[in-house]
Amino acid sequence: MAIAMTLLTLALLPFVAALAIALLHGAPRIVHLGIAGAASAAGLALLASLAAPALGGDTPFARWDWVPSLGLDLTLMVDPLGWMFGLLILGIGLLVVIFGHSYLHENEDTGRFFASLMLFQGAMLGIVIAGNVLLLLVFWELTSLASFLLIGFCQHKAEARQGARMALAVTGGGGLALIAGMVLLGLIAGSFDLTTILARGDMVRAAPLYPLMLGLILLGAFTKSAQFPFHFWLPHAMAAPTPVSAYLHSATMVKAGVFLLARLWPVLAGTELYTVTVTSVGLVTMIFGAGVALFRHDLKSILAYSTISQLGMLVMLLGFSREAAVLAAMLHILNHAAFKAALFMSAGIVEHETGTRDIRRLGGLAKAMPVTALIATLAAASMAGLPPLGGFISKELMLYETIAFSSPNAVWLLPALATVGATFSVAYSLRFAAHLFAGRPREAEPFARAHDPSPAMWASPALLTAFAVLLGLAPMWFAAPLVSAVTAAVTASAPAPVELGLWHGVNLALVLSASAVAVGAALLLQHRRLLAAWEAARLPDAGRLFECVLALADRRARKAMVAVHAPSLQRMLLASFAVTILLVIEGALTGGGVLTGARAGLPASLPAIAAWALLIAATAAVALGSRDRLRALIYVGVIGLVVSLAFAVLSAPDLALTQIAVEVVTVLLMLLALNLLPKRPPVLSSAPRKARDAAIAIAGGVLFGAIAWAMLTRDPGPSIAAFHLANAKPGGGGTNVVNVILVDFRAYDTLGEIIVLGIAGLGIFALLDTAGKGAAGARLRAWRADMPRSPERHPVMLVTASRIILPLTLMVGIYLFLRGHNQPGGGFIAALVVAVAFLVQYLAAGFDWSDARKPFGEHQLIGWGVLVAMATGLGAMAPGSPFLTSWFDYFSLPLIGKFELASAMLFDTGVFLTVLGAVMLALQELSHIAQATARPGGEEAP
Amino acid sequence: MSGAVPFAELLAAALIVLGAGFALVGSWGLVRLPSLMERLHAPTKATTLGLGAMLAGSVVWFQLVKGEWTTHELLVPVFLFVTAPIAANMIAKVHLHALRSGDASAPAGPAGAPPPPPGRADWATHEAPHQGTPCDFEGDERR
Amino acid sequence: MTRRLLPHPGLSALLAGMWMVMVNDLTVGTLFFGLVVGVAVPIFTAPWWPGRPRVRFLPALAYAALVVRDIVVANVEVAAIILFKRNRDLRPVWLTIPLELSSPEAITVFAGTISLTPGTVSADLSACGKFLLVHALHASDPAGEIAKVKARYEVRLKEIFHA
Amino acid sequence: MLEGALAFGFAGLGLALAMNLWRLVRGPGTADRILALDTMVINVIGVIVLAGIAGGSPAAFEAALLLAMVGFVGTVAYAKFLLRGDIIE
Amino acid sequence: MSYEFLLATAIGVLVAGGIYLALRARTFQVVLGLTLISYAVNLFLFASGRLVLNRPPIWDAAKGGAVSAYTDPLPQALVLTAIVITFGMTAFMVILSLRSFLETGSDHVDGEAVPCDAQDGLADGLADGEGAAP
Amino acid sequence: MNLADHLPILPVAIPALAAPAALLVMRRRRELAVGIGFAATLAQLAVAALLMARASGGTILAYAFGAWPAPFGIVLVADRLAGLMLVLTACLALIALLHAVVTRADRKGWHFHPLFQFQLMGLNGAFLTGDLFNLFVFFEVLLIASYGLMLHGQGPARLKAGVQYVAVNLVGSALFLIALGMLYALTGTLNMADMGLKVRALAPADQGLLRIAALLLGSVFALKAAAVPLHLWLVRTYAAATPAVAALFAIMTKVGVYALIRVVPQVFGEGAGAAAWAPAPWLWPAALASVVIGFAGVFTARSLAEQAAYAVIGSTGTLLIAVAGWSAASLGAALSYLPHSTFTTAALFLVADVAARRRGSFADAASPGPEFAGRGLAGLMFMAAAIAATGLPPLSGFIGKLLILKSAAALPQWGWSWGVILGTTLIGVIGFARTGSAVFWKTNAASDTPHPPETRRDLLAPALALACLAALAAGAGRASAYADAAAAQVLGPARSAAAVLAEGPR
Numbered sequence A: 001m002a003i004a005m006t007l008l009t010l011a012l013l014p015f016v017a018a019l020a021i022a023l024l025h026g027a028p029r030i031v032h033l034g035i036a037g038a039a040s041a042a043g044l045a046l047l048a049s050l051a052a053p054a055l056g057g058d059t060p061f062a063r064w065d066w067v068p069s070l071g072l073d074l075t076l077m078v079d080p081l082g083w084m085f086g087l088l089i090l091g092i093g094l095l096v097v098i099f100g101h102s103y104l105h106e107n108e109d110t111g112r113f114f115a116s117l118m119l120f121q122g123a124m125l126g127i128v129i130a131g132n133v134l135l136l137l138v139f140w141e142l143t144s145l146a147s148f149l150l151i152g153f154c155q156h157k158a159e160a161r162q163g164a165r166m167a168l169a170v171t172g173g174g175g176l177a178l179i180a181g182m183v184l185l186g187l188i189a190g191s192f193d194l195t196t197i198l199a200r201g202d203m204v205r206a207a208p209l210y211p212l213m214l215g216l217i218l219l220g221a222f223t224k225s226a227q228f229p230f231h232f233w234l235p236h237a238m239a240a241p242t243p244v245s246a247y248l249h250s251a252t253m254v255k256a257g258v259f260l261l262a263r264l265w266p267v268l269a270g271t272e273l274y275t276v277t278v279t280s281v282g283l284v285t286m287i288f289g290a291g292v293a294l295f296r297h298d299l300k301s302i303l304a305y306s307t308i309s310q311l312g313m314l315v316m317l318l319g320f321s322r323e324a325a326v327l328a329a330m331l332h333i334l335n336h337a338a339f340k341a342a343l344f345m346s347a348g349i350v351e352h353e354t355g356t357r358d359i360r361r362l363g364g365l366a367k368a369m370p371v372t373a374l375i376a377t378l379a380a381a382s383m384a385g386l387p388p389l390g391g392f393i394s395k396e397l398m399l400y401e402t403i404a405f406s407s408p409n410a411v412w413l414l415p416a417l418a419t420v421g422a423t424f425s426v427a428y429s430l431r432f433a434a435h436l437f438a439g440r441p442r443e444a445e446p447f448a449r450a451h452d453p454s455p456a457m458w459a460s461p462a463l464l465t466a467f468a469v470l471l472g473l474a475p476m477w478f479a480a481p482l483v484s485a486v487t488a489a490v491t492a493s494a495p496a497p498v499e500l501g502l503w504h505g506v507n508l509a510l511v512l513s514a515s516a517v518a519v520g521a522a523l524l525l526q527h528r529r530l531l532a533a534w535e536a537a538r539l540p541d542a543g544r545l546f547e548c549v550l551a552l553a554d555r556r557a558r559k560a561m562v563a564v565h566a567p568s569l570q571r572m573l574l575a576s577f578a579v580t581i582l583l584v585i586e587g588a589l590t591g592g593g594v595l596t597g598a599r600a601g602l603p604a605s606l607p608a609i610a611a612w613a614l615l616i617a618a619t620a621a622v623a624l625g626s627r628d629r630l631r632a633l634i635y636v637g638v639i640g641l642v643v644s645l646a647f648a649v650l651s652a653p654d655l656a657l658t659q660i661a662v663e664v665v666t667v668l669l670m671l672l673a674l675n676l677l678p679k680r681p682p683v684l685s686s687a688p689r690k691a692r693d694a695a696i697a698i699a700g701g702v703l704f705g706a707i708a709w710a711m712l713t714r715d716p717g718p719s720i721a722a723f724h725l726a727n728a729k730p731g732g733g734g735t736n737v738v739n740v741i742l743v744d745f746r747a748y749d750t751l752g753e754i755i756v757l758g759i760a761g762l763g764i765f766a767l768l769d770t771a772g773k774g775a776a777g778a779r780l781r782a783w784r785a786d787m788p789r790s791p792e793r794h795p796v797m798l799v800t801a802s803r804i805i806l807p808l809t810l811m812v813g814i815y816l817f818l819r820g821h822n823q824p825g826g827g828f829i830a831a832l833v834v835a836v837a838f839l840v841q842y843l844a845a846g847f848d849w850s851d852a853r854k855p856f857g858e859h860q861l862i863g864w865g866v867l868v869a870m871a872t873g874l875g876a877m878a879p880g881s882p883f884l885t886s887w888f889d890y891f892s893l894p895l896i897g898k899f900e901l902a903s904a905m906l907f908d909t910g911v912f913l914t915v916l917g918a919v920m921l922a923l924q925e926l927s928h929i930a931q932a933t934a935r936p937g938g939e940e941a942p
Numbered sequence B: 001m002s003g004a005v006p007f008a009e010l011l012a013a014a015l016i017v018l019g020a021g022f023a024l025v026g027s028w029g030l031v032r033l034p035s036l037m038e039r040l041h042a043p044t045k046a047t048t049l050g051l052g053a054m055l056a057g058s059v060v061w062f063q064l065v066k067g068e069w070t071t072h073e074l075l076v077p078v079f080l081f082v083t084a085p086i087a088a089n090m091i092a093k094v095h096l097h098a099l100r101s102g103d104a105s106a107p108a109g110p111a112g113a114p115p116p117p118p119g120r121a122d123w124a125t126h127e128a129p130h131q132g133t134p135c136d137f138e139g140d141e142r143r
Numbered sequence C: 001m002t003r004r005l006l007p008h009p010g011l012s013a014l015l016a017g018m019w020m021v022m023v024n025d026l027t028v029g030t031l032f033f034g035l036v037v038g039v040a041v042p043i044f045t046a047p048w049w050p051g052r053p054r055v056r057f058l059p060a061l062a063y064a065a066l067v068v069r070d071i072v073v074a075n076v077e078v079a080a081i082i083l084f085k086r087n088r089d090l091r092p093v094w095l096t097i098p099l100e101l102s103s104p105e106a107i108t109v110f111a112g113t114i115s116l117t118p119g120t121v122s123a124d125l126s127a128c129g130k131f132l133l134v135h136a137l138h139a140s141d142p143a144g145e146i147a148k149v150k151a152r153y154e155v156r157l158k159e160i161f162h163a
Numbered sequence D: 001m002l003e004g005a006l007a008f009g010f011a012g013l014g015l016a017l018a019m020n021l022w023r024l025v026r027g028p029g030t031a032d033r034i035l036a037l038d039t040m041v042i043n044v045i046g047v048i049v050l051a052g053i054a055g056g057s058p059a060a061f062e063a064a065l066l067l068a069m070v071g072f073v074g075t076v077a078y079a080k081f082l083l084r085g086d087i088i089e
Numbered sequence E: 001m002s003y004e005f006l007l008a009t010a011i012g013v014l015v016a017g018g019i020y021l022a023l024r025a026r027t028f029q030v031v032l033g034l035t036l037i038s039y040a041v042n043l044f045l046f047a048s049g050r051l052v053l054n055r056p057p058i059w060d061a062a063k064g065g066a067v068s069a070y071t072d073p074l075p076q077a078l079v080l081t082a083i084v085i086t087f088g089m090t091a092f093m094v095i096l097s098l099r100s101f102l103e104t105g106s107d108h109v110d111g112e113a114v115p116c117d118a119q120d121g122l123a124d125g126l127a128d129g130e131g132a133a134p
Numbered sequence F: 001m002n003l004a005d006h007l008p009i010l011p012v013a014i015p016a017l018a019a020p021a022a023l024l025v026m027r028r029r030r031e032l033a034v035g036i037g038f039a040a041t042l043a044q045l046a047v048a049a050l051l052m053a054r055a056s057g058g059t060i061l062a063y064a065f066g067a068w069p070a071p072f073g074i075v076l077v078a079d080r081l082a083g084l085m086l087v088l089t090a091c092l093a094l095i096a097l098l099h100a101v102v103t104r105a106d107r108k109g110w111h112f113h114p115l116f117q118f119q120l121m122g123l124n125g126a127f128l129t130g131d132l133f134n135l136f137v138f139f140e141v142l143l144i145a146s147y148g149l150m151l152h153g154q155g156p157a158r159l160k161a162g163v164q165y166v167a168v169n170l171v172g173s174a175l176f177l178i179a180l181g182m183l184y185a186l187t188g189t190l191n192m193a194d195m196g197l198k199v200r201a202l203a204p205a206d207q208g209l210l211r212i213a214a215l216l217l218g219s220v221f222a223l224k225a226a227a228v229p230l231h232l233w234l235v236r237t238y239a240a241a242t243p244a245v246a247a248l249f250a251i252m253t254k255v256g257v258y259a260l261i262r263v264v265p266q267v268f269g270e271g272a273g274a275a276a277w278a279p280a281p282w283l284w285p286a287a288l289a290s291v292v293i294g295f296a297g298v299f300t301a302r303s304l305a306e307q308a309a310y311a312v313i314g315s316t317g318t319l320l321i322a323v324a325g326w327s328a329a330s331l332g333a334a335l336s337y338l339p340h341s342t343f344t345t346a347a348l349f350l351v352a353d354v355a356a357r358r359r360g361s362f363a364d365a366a367s368p369g370p371e372f373a374g375r376g377l378a379g380l381m382f383m384a385a386a387i388a389a390t391g392l393p394p395l396s397g398f399i400g401k402l403l404i405l406k407s408a409a410a411l412p413q414w415g416w417s418w419g420v421i422l423g424t425t426l427i428g429v430i431g432f433a434r435t436g437s438a439v440f441w442k443t444n445a446a447s448d449t450p451h452p453p454e455t456r457r458d459l460l461a462p463a464l465a466l467a468c469l470a471a472l473a474a475g476a477g478r479a480s481a482y483a484d485a486a487a488a489q490v491l492g493p494a495r496s497a498a499a500v501l502a503e504g505p506r
């Protein structure tokens, strides 16, 4: 339990610190430093407390459930590998925090800086102590995100933003490959638990998907560790503040890839595919990085390419799949961490003091800043692999391993190439030290400013350099126990005693090493000439290439997307219709069956055929001759008439009534709208487009006609309607079964339906209420009648007749409403009839006259209608029945006789009110805006 | 009652035939008469009357043959007789309006263009109604 | 008070009667409900029918009977014209009928009657309200036609509407 | 007897509808088309009435009544549109 | 010819006309097209109860509750709901098209400004020229 | 029945009462309408949580309207899936409502609060119903309300987009009705559980019609879900809508996905003859294409709102990849990812609004503008939303995507699914990084003076959305267990049919 809490605290500490710093964003910078430093130090202490069990083989371990169904658990463990990386992350992290405090200027946003840094630290630490590969992935991607924030810290600088994006794209992209690889690994191994997976190496390597999985995981590792050809993000990442670079290059981020290779060594390593791929990528990267580093001028850029090269070396060593090579790699990780962090900090000091990082402008700084010079020179010597420094030992081991590993066919090749890499390393390392500190100052200005910083700033690199020196002088003290334990952990073998030392006698490795130093020094002497040749070669820059490809992709993709997604309704509908037609054809062909069923047809009467001809002619006229819009509306009226007739004849009186009533309201609406729309707009579509649309239309028509035919010629099976027919009267209290369905069996549908209508009314109101303002208002005010008008507004006969028509129609409405439950009619139809009755008044006597006499508000009608319908439904719940349970009974009164009262009638009243309100609202508002056009302009007759 | 049935049926059948005949004549007039004003005569009257006859046939049929008490069919012709003249009036106004505004698709027909009314006023379709006349419905307050 | 309760008594009676016809039911209950409708609806619609034309009922009924008769008889004439008269023999003509009626209701009924009775259609009213434009399908004697219409219908309507 | 009358009625109304169609398509004026539609509505009412008689069911009455009302409103609205543009003013 | 044939072909013709119009460039035409499609849809939904003459779904004591004595009432109820909903949607669409036309000065379905007829009352009456902006 | 038995109706009844109430008071007392809106939304959240709790045990609550027994009347079915959708809707609604009120978007036009409640009523009704026609009706309710909300605030862009949105959905509704008609003609029933039983008995002669109906219905739902190529309507609509509304619309495409999940296994599942899993072979490629198009749009977008709209397509596509697997694992993964996807797109729209409200004339265009107040925090929020949208850790999208990848691995052609999901994630990362750095990092010295934000409270709603994502990540274990159980329930329609059809007679 204590272990579990320790692990959890260890894992959470950096995140808590990051959050605390973010929350205390406005506090003095010392607070930020304090929190970050304390968290790192506390983490180190916790890690130290775990040293004994972790290195002693009793791996501290804790597990909490997170997403069991996925296999993602919060498993934390600190094995020797994790412990060593944790040490680097927290130790160098602490030093970076201290250094960063001095490095950052007064006005810089330390809150954001330290919060991001701690987030990064937490993510990195998470990777190394994760005991579940999915959890590892979580932290892995987090490092990409945190590094995005850190690299882009100087948001105003273009290169910072670009570098951040590039790092995110490359490492994030690799991370996605890693996700795929890890999930595959887990699926192959049957578990996402790291310990379990590591125990199933043979099983994994034998799996058919092993090559794919390996490729994906390596992609993740290589991108993170900046292996060629994914290296280019790393030099761009130097846009980050230098302390970050120090951290990124020495202990975090790039080391994550190496860590991953080490972590999964027991499952991945050993196959030929693994060995060949990893070794060659590492080797190429080592030589490439070292070569390029020789010709960079920015101090951080030199160091960045050096990092690429050094990481190539580590990767190559891990690729050998040999225990001894792993040991070399682990030792070099320590060395590299120490000298690289020191070097970056030194570069930071130089920049901080001189204002430049361009090595061509600097020189002879040893005089001005001796302490810095000493620190940097020692660190560079370690990087060059010079004795008696730590770098020398690991480079010796590396060269030794290349010899040991060499294939029998080309014994010389690998050691030779490795030596080339080592030679370049010597050259750029020496250049870093020599050109910076030795000789004379190349430019006066930076030199004039230069002096050693305060100890607070050089303490961190000094400490690291001291460590690098001690690693060389006393490797058995400072490295051997740890490296031995870590190597055992990586290779999943028992810890073996390790011999580390500066002197192993004269062997081939020493010879190669010595020649590398000699040739490297020689190269440095010829640097000017080499540089000229290099610059003449003008090799392509992968980073720039990446940007170009992205920009090109963006342009092309944008063009294509805009072309495809032009906001064209025609295209949207075309897609819908085409998909529909395609699906109908597919369904018919795949499903099979017969087109014409066995049901006997009903012979049609002569008027039916005539009406059918009317409908077809009217449809054709609307479709083909719709330029005269009023005429098109008249044809639509004909279609509506025929449809109404069809309903009336085919035993659907309610439908006929509804269709008739809706029809006229629709016509009124369309006419009102058409008044303000162009009456005869120009033709827009081209002939081919019309032909294409016609083809689609005909295909759709034929298919849906055929479906209708297939449906109509089949006999119906048993239907739930039988229940409705049987229960309408006894259970629902009404003889009009359609109405009983509407207000009882399926009253809930009707509730939704009236709400739709009510909302439509409100929406229409909202649309038209603002029509008098803005551009629309300007247009309305500038509106001129587009056809000659008769000056007579209210014809006498019409007005007079409308006065008698109103009460007559209202009476019909009342009649239709009251009998709806038993005979054709009902609230909806009644509402439309009443609405028409009022609309006739508007038509005849005009808007103002009629509107002033209207006794109701449409909003209120809609609101109360819905409430009444809802109340009817809720009323049923009081006696404990479900919502919308109906109630009815028969009563008898003297004189009046027997009559029925039903809750359905109340529900229908709600329907009536809502429908009336919505219809009146729509038409009334529409005519209202037409009034706005007519009023100020007065009469006009062009 | 048994003697009444054939008569009732005969009456109903006759009304139906008569009604359909008038409807047919109305629509035929619509087709063959020379211009809109002439055509207007046919459907507004013949067709309406035809429908009335058919509805009367329906009343007779249900009343006497099926023994069902129905009268409400009669409301349909009543309604039509109220509305048909108004509809005809409005269509005629449209025609006059088109004539005056020179719409090529509305030729004057054999009766020519209507002469203006005596006095200073024009027809209401061409001139706003004078204040205070029965044609002025701008506001009842003034009436 | 009666004015408030029964703004148009004739209308109320008409509605109650039509209710009975519409419901197909001649019971007391229906009559009661018809009366309720007949009273309630006019009250509700009163604002839309300002003024209160005074109508003589019996002459109105007689007039209605006359018109129905005319419709039936004269329709046959029009049918004959449509069926048998060639277009070139047709003598359509515009008639300008001077009006002696003044209330909108009376003018409307007059014009409506002219339209319903075959051979003539009321096309327009003059802006001053004093002339009615009528289209005759076939009139060899326009002046006689005008006189006939005025005598047969306008005179009666003047009586009915107290004009 | 009644069957014969109904057959005649249906045939007559069918023919009448066809004639209405002719006038509707032919025009020439918009007023002609409105008139054709107006006539058509009355003929359709006739069809509904006859179908009610043929089927022995009076349920078609409401449709006939409503159609009579609504046909009128439609005609007036079309006409008003041609006369004034704005049908409700 | 059977009613079934007439109805099926009518549905087909309405669908074809509706699709063709819906693919045109003017909101008014699109509204008409959608109206035609909704006619077709209502008829189709109605047809799912099959066609029956003279047996309206009005319960009749003489006929009792036998299924064969009536046409299927359920599709009728569904069509009723559909008609109402379609009406609301169509009304909204009409007003929206009009409103969009007023705002943008174009009745093109995409709101693009397209030159209108000279007789078009709204197109050239605008003082501030906003309608001409692409 | 006691009150607890009425629980399933409350998610519909509460907004159905609140909306007209808000309508009736809003003309005079605006604050009262706001209060009604919040109270109703909170009440819905509470009810939804109760329903979810009751459903989580596996019981299926069936509520028969009017006491008419299924399949003759309409039933509500509150199962795990419904519970999930209801809770999700209520949470999202609260966030959207908060943003609307805080940014005063609710005052920019008429009827915001009534429409908002009607919208919720439509959504809740659609998620609860067990009846296919009733599903149509509530689709229409939510659509018409969405038209009103989409146009809220008006202006040419919204009006233009609105015309298209409405027209496309009218076509969708027409297709829905046609499919419904065919299914009723074939099965004689509208209750989905009953229909699922009836389709098994159809004659061979009817199989073609049945399959057509299944495919048409599938295409309607795909249209709502904006699956490529039926996605064209979405971008302009969502980008133009008021941000608070766009945030609420994050649930709208999920309605289509929900309908597929609800209807296909129940009606067109095993034993449905030619219609068995009929939409599946079309859905999967459409889903892949949606993901590609969606993230290509994220990559090329020139404004944050446009980017968010494309992210909707991409994330719904990802969801549909999982749905198209139709296995318990893949459906479970889909249901785990669904809430995440919803909150994410909401957060994107809201953060875009936060930026737009502060950048003056630059609005949310992905080009450098003025340095504005609260840029750091807004930028972090955008980053978090982008992390969620691309499915990177530590937010819940990562877990959802892992679940989808894992479940897809068991299916043939898993490589395509994996490749597309992961490849588009990279494209998305690049796209978000670019717009984010342009809007929140880069500044344009030549730009006009920044708007001081009238309120910093507009950060509240996006923060809440992000908090939901964090909570989803933290509680991912329970969430995915619930999702798996819901998926298993959906895929076992026999038990659900038994529960629904066993409702006693009246």
Ligand code: NA
Residues within 6 Å of the ligand: A742, A746, A749, A750, A751, A753, E077, E080, E081
């Ligand atoms: Na309904």
Ligand code: NA
Residues within 6 Å of the ligand: B083, B084, B087, D038, D071, D072, D075
């Ligand atoms: Na008429």
